[in-house]
Amino acid sequence: MSTVSRAADRIESVPFLTRDDASLLLVLPGLFVFSAFMLFPVFYLLGISFTNAEPANLFAGEGVVAVLTFGDALFVGLENYADVLTDGQFWNSFGVTWLFVATSVTLKIGASLAIALVVTSDLVRGKRVLRSLIIFPMGLPPIFTITVWRGIFSSAEFGLMNQLLTAFGASSVAWLSGRWTAFVAYNVTEAWLAYPFMVIITVSALQDVPEELHEAAVVDGAGFLARFAHITLPSIKRPVLFASILTSAASFQQFLIPFVFNQGGPARANELIVVYGYREALSFQQYGRGAAISIIALVFIGAFMWLNVKKGKLADGVND
Amino acid sequence: MLLGAIARKLGDDIKTFATMPARTVRKWSYTVQAVRRGELPASEVLKVILSTIGATLVVLALLFPIYWILMAALSGSGSSLYTSESFSLLPSNPTIKPFIWVIGDLIVPSYSISAAIPFTDLAFVFQTPGIEILDASDYGVDRPSEFKRFLWNSLMVAIPTVLIAMSLIVPAAYALSRRKFLFRRKILFLYVLMTQVGGGLGVALLIGMYALYVQFGINDSKLALAVYYAATAVPFNTWLLKTYMDGIPVSYEEAAVVDGAPPWRVVTEVIIPMSTAGLATVFIFVFLTGWTEFVVAQTLLGTENYTLPVGLYAMVDEYSIPWARFSAFALTFASPIMLAYLFAQRYIEGGLSFSGMEG
Numbered sequence: 001m002s003t004v005s006r007a008a009d010r011i012e013s014v015p016f017l018t019r020d021d022a023s024l025l026l027v028l029p030g031l032f033v034f035s036a037f038m039l040f041p042v043f044y045l046l047g048i049s050f051t052n053a054e055p056a057n058l059f060a061g062e063g064v065v066a067v068l069t070f071g072d073a074l075f076v077g078l079e080n081y082a083d084v085l086t087d088g089q090f091w092n093s094f095g096v097t098w099l100f101v102a103t104s105v106t107l108k109i110g111a112s113l114a115i116a117l118v119v120t121s122d123l124v125r126g127k128r129v130l131r132s133l134i135i136f137p138m139g140l141p142p143i144f145t146i147t148v149w150r151g152i153f154s155s156a157e158f159g160l161m162n163q164l165l166t167a168f169g170a171s172s173v174a175w176l177s178g179r180w181t182a183f184v185a186y187n188v189t190e191a192w193l194a195y196p197f198m199v200i201i202t203v204s205a206l207q208d209v210p211e212e213l214h215e216a217a218v219v220d221g222a223g224f225l226a227r228f229a230h231i232t233l234p235s236i237k238r239p240v241l242f243a244s245i246l247t248s249a250a251s252f253q254q255f256l257i258p259f260v261f262n263q264g265g266p267a268r269a270n271e272l273i274v275v276y277g278y279r280e281a282l283s284f285q286q287y288g289r290g291a292a293i294s295i296i297a298l299v300f301i302g303a304f305m306w307l308n309v310k311k312g313k314l315a316d317g318v319n320d
Numbered sequence: 321m322l323l324g325a326i327a328r329k330l331g332d333d334i335k336t337f338a339t340m341p342a343r344t345v346r347k348w349s350y351t352v353q354a355v356r357r358g359e360l361p362a363s364e365v366l367k368v369i370l371s372t373i374g375a376t377l378v379v380l381a382l383l384f385p386i387y388w389i390l391m392a393a394l395s396g397s398g399s400s401l402y403t404s405e406s407f408s409l410l411p412s413n414p415t416i417k418p419f420i421w422v423i424g425d426l427i428v429p430s431y432s433i434s435a436a437i438p439f440t441d442l443a444f445v446f447q448t449p450g451i452e453i454l455d456a457s458d459y460g461v462d463r464p465s466e467f468k469r470f471l472w473n474s475l476m477v478a479i480p481t482v483l484i485a486m487s488l489i490v491p492a493a494y495a496l497s498r499r500k501f502l503f504r505r506k507i508l509f510l511y512v513l514m515t516q517v518g519g520g521l522g523v524a525l526l527i528g529m530y531a532l533y534v535q536f537g538i539n540d541s542k543l544a545l546a547v548y549y550a551a552t553a554v555p556f557n558t559w560l561l562k563t564y565m566d567g568i569p570v571s572y573e574e575a576a577v578v579d580g581a582p583p584w585r586v587v588t589e590v591i592i593p594m595s596t597a598g599l600a601t602v603f604i605f606v607f608l609t610g611w612t613e614f615v616v617a618q619t620l621l622g623t624e625n626y627t628l629p630v631g632l633y634a635m636v637d638e639y640s641i642p643w644a645r646f647s648a649f650a651l652t653f654a655s656p657i658m659l660a661y662l663f664a665q666r667y668i669e670g671g672l673s674f675s676g677m678e679g
Contacts, residue, residue, distance in 0.1 A: 021501040021502045022501070023495040023498075023499035023501045024495070024501045024502055024503065024504075026491035026492055026494065026495035027491075027492040027495050027496060027504075027507055029487075029488050029491075029492075030488035030489060030492045030554045030558060031492075031507060031554075033484075033488055033547065033550065033551045033554065034514075034551045034552075034554045034555060036551065037529075037547065037548050037551035037552070038514075038525065038551060038552065040532075041525045041528040041529040041532060042525060042528065043528075044528040044529075044531065044532055045524075045525060045527060045528030046528075048527065048528060048531060053531070058531055059531075059534055059535065067532065067535045067536065070531075071535070115378065115382070118374070118375045118378050119375060119379070121371060121375065123367055123368050123371035123372070124368075124371050124372050124374075124375040125347075125368060125372045126344075126372065126376075127375075129340075130375055130376065130379050133379050133383060134379055134382065134383075135661070136383060136386065136658060136661070137382075137383070137386065138661065139608075139654065139657045139658040139660070139661035140386070140650075140654050140657075140658065141611070141612035141614070141628075141629050141632070141650070141653065141654055141657075142612060142614070143612070143614040143629045143632060143633050144629075144632060144650040144653070144654060145385070147632075147633070147636055147641065147646070147650075148385050148386075148388075148389050148647075148650075149385065150641075151389075151641060151643065152385060152388075160385075160388060192382070192385070195382070246515070253523065253524065255523045255615060256614065256615065259615075260633075260636075274523045274524055277524060277527070278523060278526060278527070281526075281527040282526075282527070282530070282619065287527060287531065290527050291527050291528065294524045294525070294526075294527055294528075297524050298524050298525075301524070305513050305514075306513070309509070309512055309513050
């Protein structure tokens, strides 16, 4: 008899547990590693946010004791939070983040739906090739593509975007030095980064739309737009909603684009919330403040996720 | 066995790809004949041609940034893209110098092996020949990049990441898909919740994590980084694989059980082979996590241990980017993944279909 089934027998002898509960043992290692590396730092972060930690005092001392006492950092209560919440810089970052979520998600869904419709159209030949090409950017490291986009939006006369503008007779723009032009650049880049994922999911949803429905609608004289609104959209709503939720969470946590483009500039105007927390801590050495900002961001991310799972019925699959 | 199946499918893919032009030509000639015979209205054909051209243009426009950067690498004209001439579709004087700069010398130095015969003064000395595959200085590149060191570091991070993550994910996905046990729904719920958290949470946590890692003295350890990557990969990929395994009919397992197969054989002979697509998808996702992650690696690792993405970004200056070298570096770094991606695409599409999401 193998050890596994012996363990299962032993578990069976415990009241309240059934033989199948031994399967929990298969899940626990993953859960444990995940908790150790994701949940524990959350608590630690929470701890730091109540202290006046900075590198000089936080890293004083070594070993487990120093970890638990946060080095020599002092407990300051809610001071960091009060500080952050009365800071205009924070509210600016907070507002820009939500604006970015709204605009970039709209852009991503619109663009991806359009692309998905193009590469699944009956009128197009060679769809498989087009589709393999289309997800190409997904295999590229984000740090690379984002730096390339920084070059595209380069303020110099000969950045690609400016070349395009001058080709159409417009004058060139210093993209990353203006607040809103930089914001537009963030959005375009984010949409480009996210489209392969969105398109994959939308395409497989589109392929599941029953052909007969479209044929019946064509017989009834429905045009393309009517069919799109009454047949295609309702059928692909759930997967697309799911992809949108994932992608809006990604937008909320966007870090690399502002960081690589102009450090959330110009003059810290476009620091999305994650960038803001990071910079406070690791660029300006205010660990306590940075931790408080991160915790606030986490609360919002958490609430957002919770709402999505509840309202978006993401966990439906869990119930079966 | 699993690898054999993958290799066979890959062979099929290559064959399909190679015969594609012939098949396309044949299809077109059929169409032309059908139009000539009057079976197919010419306007219909024209519509198809125009739409195909339109769709191709859309796709090409989307991929244009990659093409642009490839041209920058090949033209290698100098330190920046912002030359006075405007962009042209083909490089004016193509060169592979930037790529040579990236790869650097590929020289296996000669070793001398001596074997002494015991109790005598005799000794044999072998001199292995030095193998010179590529000598960068032949191409006028004096100080090649540190690509090889970064590559080694990246492999030392990505391989443990995959090993650890797969050994955590596969059993858990199987259990969650096939067994009913205590806390099953709670764990799934947590995983679905955490699925939405990409690298961003990692950045939000970075302060706490950085402080912890420094205090435990593991902030410059590649293995610690690998475990972290594996941990972040657990929720999404477990859930993905679980969803995929849900799509495998239970009847196959029942048949195996009826034939007297022990549980572990049911897993190795039925579940694993039938979830190849899901496994391949998860494998690629996990590998990419370790291979391309930047922020955490940059914060935690010291210069000696820089991985490829960090090494790449280290080339970026505040005001100027050495585009030719930068893109040659990045393309060398990304091309194996892109190839793997192209071939694994059918698996990824299959694995990402979220069959459990509908209804």
